[in-house]
Amino acid sequence: MVITAISINDVSKSFDKQLVLKDINLQISEGKIIGLIGPSGAGKSTIIKIILGMEVPDSGTTMIFNQKMPNRKLLGQIGYMAQTDALYEQLTGRENLKFYADMKGLNKRDAIEQIKHVARVVDLVADLDKRVSGYSGGMKRRLSLAIALLGFNQILILDEPTVGVDPALRKQIWSELQKLRNEGKTILVTTHVMDEAELTDEVALLLGGKIIADDTPIKLKQIYQVESVEEVFLKAEAQQR
Amino acid sequence: MRTLMIAQRVIKELLRDKRTLALMFLAPVLILFLMKLVFSVNSQTDVNVATVNVSTSLNESLNKDSHVSIIKYNQNKQALRALEDKKVDAAINYHDNNFYVKYSNVDASKTNATKLALNNALLLNSTKRMKQQLQKLQSTLGIPVNKVMSSSKPKIYNSYVYGNSKTNFFDKIVPILMGFFVFFFVFLISGMALLNERTSGTLSRLLATPVKRSEIVFGYMLSYGVIAILQTLVIVLFTVWALNVEVVGSIFYVILINFVLALVALAFGILMSTFAKSEFQMMQFIPLVVIPQIFFSGIIPLDTMAKGVRVISYILPLKYAGDALTGIVMSGDGFEQIVIPIVVLLGFLIILTVLNILGLKKYRKV
Numbered sequence: 246m247v248i249t250a251i252s253i254n255d256v257s258k259s260f261d262k263q264l265v266l267k268d269i270n271l272q273i274s275e276g277k278i279i280g281l282i283g284p285s286g287a288g289k290s291t292i293i294k295i296i297l298g299m300e301v302p303d304s305g306t307t308m309i310f311n312q313k314m315p316n317r318k319l320l321g322q323i324g325y326m327a328q329t330d331a332l333y334e335q336l337t338g339r340e341n342l343k344f345y346a347d348m349k350g351l352n353k354r355d356a357i358e359q360i361k362h363v364a365r366v367v368d369l370v371a372d373l374d375k376r377v378s379g380y381s382g383g384m385k386r387r388l389s390l391a392i393a394l395l396g397f398n399q400i401l402i403l404d405e406p407t408v409g410v411d412p413a414l415r416k417q418i419w420s421e422l423q424k425l426r427n428e429g430k431t432i433l434v435t436t437h438v439m440d441e442a443e444l445t446d447e448v449a450l451l452l453g454g455k456i457i458a459d460d461t462p463i464k465l466k467q468i469y470q471v472e473s474v475e476e477v478f479l480k481a482e483a484q485q486r
Numbered sequence: 487m488r489t490l491m492i493a494q495r496v497i498k499e500l501l502r503d504k505r506t507l508a509l510m511f512l513a514p515v516l517i518l519f520l521m522k523l524v525f526s527v528n529s530q531t532d533v534n535v536a537t538v539n540v541s542t543s544l545n546e547s548l549n550k551d552s553h554v555s556i557i558k559y560n561q562n563k564q565a566l567r568a569l570e571d572k573k574v575d576a577a578i579n580y581h582d583n584n585f586y587v588k589y590s591n592v593d594a595s596k597t598n599a600t601k602l603a604l605n606n607a608l609l610l611n612s613t614k615r616m617k618q619q620l621q622k623l624q625s626t627l628g629i630p631v632n633k634v635m636s637s638s639k640p641k642i643y644n645s646y647v648y649g650n651s652k653t654n655f656f657d658k659i660v661p662i663l664m665g666f667f668v669f670f671f672v673f674l675i676s677g678m679a680l681l682n683e684r685t686s687g688t689l690s691r692l693l694a695t696p697v698k699r700s701e702i703v704f705g706y707m708l709s710y711g712v713i714a715i716l717q718t719l720v721i722v723l724f725t726v727w728a729l730n731v732e733v734v735g736s737i738f739y740v741i742l743i744n745f746v747l748a749l750v751a752l753a754f755g756i757l758m759s760t761f762a763k764s765e766f767q768m769m770q771f772i773p774l775v776v777i778p779q780i781f782f783s784g785i786i787p788l789d790t791m792a793k794g795v796r797v798i799s800y801i802l803p804l805k806y807a808g809d810a811l812t813g814i815v816m817s818g819d820g821f822e823q824i825v826i827p828i829v830v831l832l833g834f835l836i837i838l839t840v841l842n843i844l845g846l847k848k849y850r851k852v
Binding site for chain 1: 487488491495498499502503686687688690691692693694695696697698849850851852
């Protein structure tokens with residue numbers, strides 16, 4: 246039986262009378278990587294904020310594992326990486342990780358073990374005791390991702406996780422994401438990089454506040470009769486106009 | 487538990503920011519030292535007075551005042567020119583049995599000193615004249631002079647409830663300044679710190695973990711409370727030992743008041759940072775929030791203000807802290823006297839804290 250990890254039902258949201266999301270329906274089953282793609286301003290970040298309970302939709306509901314959001318306790322099962330790096334610059338990489346591990350409620354032993362692990366995944370082991378203010382943009386992005394991976398998360402929500410990360414490491418990160426998926430974790434990724442969209446199990450195309458397509462990359466390519474997800478995106482955008 | 491971790495992190499961040507640290511601990515010390523210099527030196531005003539047609543005896547009486555020096559002129563015109571040329575601070579012209587005094591009035595304290603000196607000199611002269619007339623009367627009546635006039639002039643012995651003869655304006659404002667520095671720096675730096683959390687996105691990220699909103703607010707309170715205690719210690723020890731200011735009451739109470747005031751400042755800073763979009767906008771609250779508090783903190787005596795204006799002071803936390811600190815430092819107030827200011831400050835604190843916890847709802851709905 247397929248368990249629904251994230252369920253968005255008839256969600257609408259507007260800011261200052263401007264409709265950002267219109268009757269969004271999206272069911273994400275457990276153990277899948279979902280790519281949420283769409284032009285900037287399409288409402289990707291708003292969807293993420295509603296899933297996390299930072300915003301409340303004007304109408305409709307969001308459920309995580311059949312529990313209604315917003316729900317503070319459920320946040321312990323969600324790893325979140327925002328578009329901005331959101332790091333404490335005066336602290337070292339390790340101190341940043343330790344702090345968020347504490348906030349996630351990890352005990353001491355788990356925290357030390359997980360910090361070791363996530364630092365290896367994002368290739369920051371050697372720089373962990375340097376202050377973040379001395380990090381490059383890419384290193385900050387990686388540390389930010391490492392923070393999101395901390396904890397016993399059932400769900401990962403990553404807003405543009407690989408911006409400013411070089412190709413070799415990007416590949417490594419994606420293989421880690423796939424490994425996590427194989428362990429049964431659910432991962433929601435927004436991205437601008439269309440070849441990354443090919444690596445997902447399912448692509449949700451968000452245009453003008455509506456989900457206009459939601460299927461596996463292969464099926465989408467068949468429907469739109471194109472060779473790549475990028476072309477799907479372009480064609481869909483053209484049809485909207 | 488999370489509260490403690492947040493407090494730990496805030497302190498760690500602050501300790502690594504050397505400049506902010508210096509601002510919190512060295513700036514108050516430097517400013518207090520400068521104020522001591524400015525207010526202690528030259529507390530006496532020396533005035534130069536031009537006199538025209540004034541009797542020799544009055545001139546002598548005026549000259550007796552060591553802060554007054556007399557320049558005699560024959561004509562009023564010359565005296566007025568001297569006044570215009572800023573050679574003298576006042577010109578006294580005597581004619582038709584009246585004194586006509588013109589003051590430059592650039593410095594009000596000099597004007598007052600001149601007025602006082604003139605009055606004293608006139609009083610001195612009239613008593614001298616009375617004495618002479620009395621002597622004349624006595625000699626015509628044949629009474630021995632020393633029988634009536636022998637009683638010697640009484641001496642004045644001064645003693646002070648607070649401080650000594652050198653106590654001046656600086657000593658009066660020191661207790662209030664102690665409170666002010668704690669308020670100002672905690673307000674500014676904590677406001678900036680939370681603003682930084684908002685703009686850098688760490689606040690959103692923090693709220694994406696299962697942390698409670700209250701844990702964030704309490705974490706900040708704990709860390710800045712500790713910082714405020716240290717800051718108060720530095721300020722108090724410096725004023726007591728280096729600036730020789732006498733603290734009559736308990737230093738512990740001074741720290742207690744400053745601690746509570748720091749928490750109010752912190753809660754206020756966090757609340758104000760909600761309305762600021764950038765550091766510059768945070769700075770804009772200084773003239774709106776901080777400066778008015780100085781006026782009503784007691785540095786300018788409140789009982790000289792109009793009643794309607796005085797009411798404003800009741801809504802400003804610094805007034806209560808200033809009252810309590812002045813009481814402790816200058817008259818040795820005990821706990822019974824400072825309990826009301828503390829309760830009022832705690833009232834401010836509770837209201838502001840609740841507003842802050844609710845205010846964080848803007849970033850997460852639960």
